[in-house]
Amino acid sequence: MIETLSEISFWHWMILAVALVIVEALLPGVIFMWMGIAAAVTGLILLAFPDMGWEIPLQIFAGLSVASVVAGRLWLHQRPTETDDPTLNRRGQQYVGRVFTLGEPIVDGFGKVKVDDTFWKIQGDDCAAGTRVVVTDIDNGLFRVVKAPAAAEAQKH
Amino acid sequence: MEVTDFSIFAIVVLVLAIVIVVLGVKAVNQGMEYTVERFGRYTRTLRPGLHLIVPIVDRIGARVNMMERVLDVPSQEIITKDNATLTVDGVLFFQVLDAAKASYEVNNLEQAILNLSVTNIRTVMGSMDMDDLLSQRDHINTRLLSVIDEATNPWGVKVTRVEIKDITPPRDLVDAMARQMKAEREKRASILEAEGERQAQILKAEGEKQGAILEAEGRREAAYRDAEAREREAEAEARATAMVSEAIAKGNVQAINYFVAQKYVAALQSIASAPNQKVILMPLEASSVIGAIAGITEIAREAFGKDDGASAARPWDKRE
Numbered sequence: 001m002i003e004t005l006s007e008i009s010f011w012h013w014m015i016l017a018v019a020l021v022i023v024e025a026l027l028p029g030v031i032f033m034w035m036g037i038a039a040a041v042t043g044l045i046l047l048a049f050p051d052m053g054w055e056i057p058l059q060i061f062a063g064l065s066v067a068s069v070v071a072g073r074l075w076l077h078q079r080p081t082e083t084d085d086p087t088l089n090r091r092g093q094q095y096v097g098r099v100f101t102l103g104e105p106i107v108d109g110f111g112k113v114k115v116d117d118t119f120w121k122i123q124g125d126d127c128a129a130g131t132r133v134v135v136t137d138i139d140n141g142l143f144r145v146v147k148a149p150a151a152a153e154a155q156k157h
Numbered sequence: 158m159e160v161t162d163f164s165i166f167a168i169v170v171l172v173l174a175i176v177i178v179v180l181g182v183k184a185v186n187q188g189m190e191y192t193v194e195r196f197g198r199y200t201r202t203l204r205p206g207l208h209l210i211v212p213i214v215d216r217i218g219a220r221v222n223m224m225e226r227v228l229d230v231p232s233q234e235i236i237t238k239d240n241a242t243l244t245v246d247g248v249l250f251f252q253v254l255d256a257a258k259a260s261y262e263v264n265n266l267e268q269a270i271l272n273l274s275v276t277n278i279r280t281v282m283g284s285m286d287m288d289d290l291l292s293q294r295d296h297i298n299t300r301l302l303s304v305i306d307e308a309t310n311p312w313g314v315k316v317t318r319v320e321i322k323d324i325t326p327p328r329d330l331v332d333a334m335a336r337q338m339k340a341e342r343e344k345r346a347s348i349l350e351a352e353g354e355r356q357a358q359i360l361k362a363e364g365e366k367q368g369a370i371l372e373a374e375g376r377r378e379a380a381y382r383d384a385e386a387r388e389r390e391a392e393a394e395a396r397a398t399a400m401v402s403e404a405i406a407k408g409n410v411q412a413i414n415y416f417v418a419q420k421y422v423a424a425l426q427s428i429a430s431a432p433n434q435k436v437i438l439m440p441l442e443a444s445s446v447i448g449a450i451a452g453i454t455e456i457a458r459e460a461f462g463k464d465d466g467a468s469a470a471r472p473w474d475k476r477e
Contacts, residue, residue, distance in 0.1 A: 030184045030207060035175070055167035062167075062174030069178055073209040081206060089188055089205070089223040091252050091315060118317045119303060121310070140255045141315050 010050075013043030013057070034072060038064035092138030095120070099148045105129045106145075113143070180212035190256040192218040202256050219260035225252040225317065228271055232323075235279050241287040244325040247301075249274050250318040251309070258313030270309060274319065277304050287326065294321055411452045418449035 020036035042061040046052065087093040100113045105128045113122050113133075124133060124145040133145040184207050185191050191203040195215050203210075203217075210217075230247035237243060251270060253259040263269050281300050282290055290297065301319040309316055326334075405413060 029179075030182050031179045034178055034182065055161075055164050058167045058171050062171045065174045065178050066181075069182055069209060073207075076207055089190075090254075091223075091225070092254050119306065120315075138254075140258065140313055141310055 010043050010047045013039050013046055013061075017043060034068040035061075035065045037068045038062075041068075092141060092143070095135050095143065096138060097135060099132055099134045100145075102127070102129050102131050102133060113145075177212045180216075181209050183208045183210055183217065188222065188224045190221050190223050192221065192257055192260050194218040199257055199261060219256070221253055221256035221259055223253050223256065225250055228267060228274075230271065230274050230278065233275055233278060235282050237282060237287045237290060238284055239286045241330060242327055243282070243287065243290070244323070245278060245282065245321060246323050247274065247278060247319065247321045249305070249316065249320075251314050251316045253313060254315050255313030258311070263312040266312065266314065269312070270305070270314065270316070273308050274301070274305055277301055277308075278321075280304075287330075291324060291326075294324075297321055409456070411456050414449050414452035415456060418453060421449065 017036045017039035020032045020039055024030070024032035024036060038061050041064050042057050045060060046057055095115065098115075100115065102111065103114055104112055106122065106124055106126050109123055109126065111122050111124070112119050120143055121141065122133070122135075122143045122145045123139075125147070127133070127147065132148040134148040135143045135145055137144040183191060183203060185203045185205045187205040189205065191208075193200050193203060193210055193215050194217075195211075199218060200215070228249040228251065230249055232244050232246040234242055234244055249270065253266075259266055278301060281297055281304070285293070285297070298318075298320055301321075302316065305319055306316040
């Protein structure tokens with residue numbers, strides 16, 4: 001087997017690279033992609049320096065796999081994925097910026113507001129029922145509200 | 158090529174690299190959030206997308222479903238305030254707002270929510286009468302929602318809807334309710350029937366009353382007219398009699414005899430010619446007849462005797 005390994009050449013690495021990418025495409029999980037990149041780069045290095053034996057390319061491959069993951073992460077941080085719905089699955093966030101008219105007064109800083117067909121707890125300054133409030137933040141199922149500005153201003157939302 | 162330790166090292170390094178890549182790269186699906194634990198302690202939550210965690214040190218703690226979910230509250234037997242036993246089941250919608258709290262603040266989230274809702278259903282429904290229960294589902298749902306939502310807040314969960322699905326009273330109660338409804342309807346039906354009959358009777362009696370009144374009035378009128386008629390008749394007869402007596406007073410008493418004799422003889426004739434074979438013995442004073450006849454001869458003589466004489470003195474003779 002060792003003899004076979006010594007025969008690993010540039011093309012073998014490229015084959016491996018492509019094979020890993022194929023596997024990545026078919027299987028769930030995002031791990032083979034990086035190794036595929038690493039294999040391709042290793043192949044290129046081997047092309048440049050043909051006489052390296054097989055251990056060193058292997059280690060280069062190993063190192064490059066980890067490096068490519070790190071590089072990939074950095075690259076993704078620079079260009080975050082755009083999404084149509086940034087508050088998807090963040091239930092409370094979807095209500096930030098909405099204006100409600102209080103049905104019950106806020107007493108001792110806490111109150112309740114009817115939103116569509118359910119009730120949410122709110123936290124804010126004490127005010128009477130009928131006041132219009134706008135949601136500024138959500139904290140674990142608790143809306144933080146402040147008094148809403150006049151209706152004309154609220155149009156800028 | 159010999160197998161040096163270096164070769165083995167190389168292989169092992171490769172394996173390590175693979176392990177690092179596998180452990181360090183995490184892709185979180187939309188609708189899930191993963192919690193990251195470092196040496197057993199929660200550090201952060203991974204939102205949907207690609208993430209890299211420190212492979213050996215960090216590990217994924219829990220995979221939390223952040224979508225709104227439905228829980229079926231299984232059928233429960235509850236006893237209402239007025240001691241009726243009902244079978245109730247319900248449905249509950251909830252969504253995790255905070256993945257970390259839902260993973261670490263409560264053990265087995267779904268079980269906890271289910272049990273909470275079951276006990277609250279008993280509390281809420283056990284304090285109401287059966288009729289109220291059946292007709293105020295809205296109210297029950299709201300009450301349950303507020304209690305369960307409050308209770309699940311510390312677990313980072315928002316309960317959005319609680320609905321009671323089926324309320325099944327026991328079979329005999331259902332029959333009793335059906336009978337009650339039926340009796341109600343029948344009562345109304347017979348009341349309406351009786352009302353109708355009463356009206357009909359009243360109208361009939363009214364009609365008859367009117368008829369009798371009209372009849373009586375008719376009779377009264379008839380009586381008046383009859384009386385009048387009789388009056389007139391009597392008047393006429395009186396006048397006739399007066400006239401006759403006037404005539405008699407003015408004229409000859411013998412004229413009366415003429416008429417009486419005429420009637421007498423006519424009566425005799427009718428007796429004689431009667432078909433039945435009776436023999437009626439009538440006292441017949443022949444002298445009166447003869448007297449009557451004599452009277453007639455007297456008149457005749459006077460009448461014929463005056464033909465060549467003073468007939469102008471008795472103009473009424475000529476008239477006969």
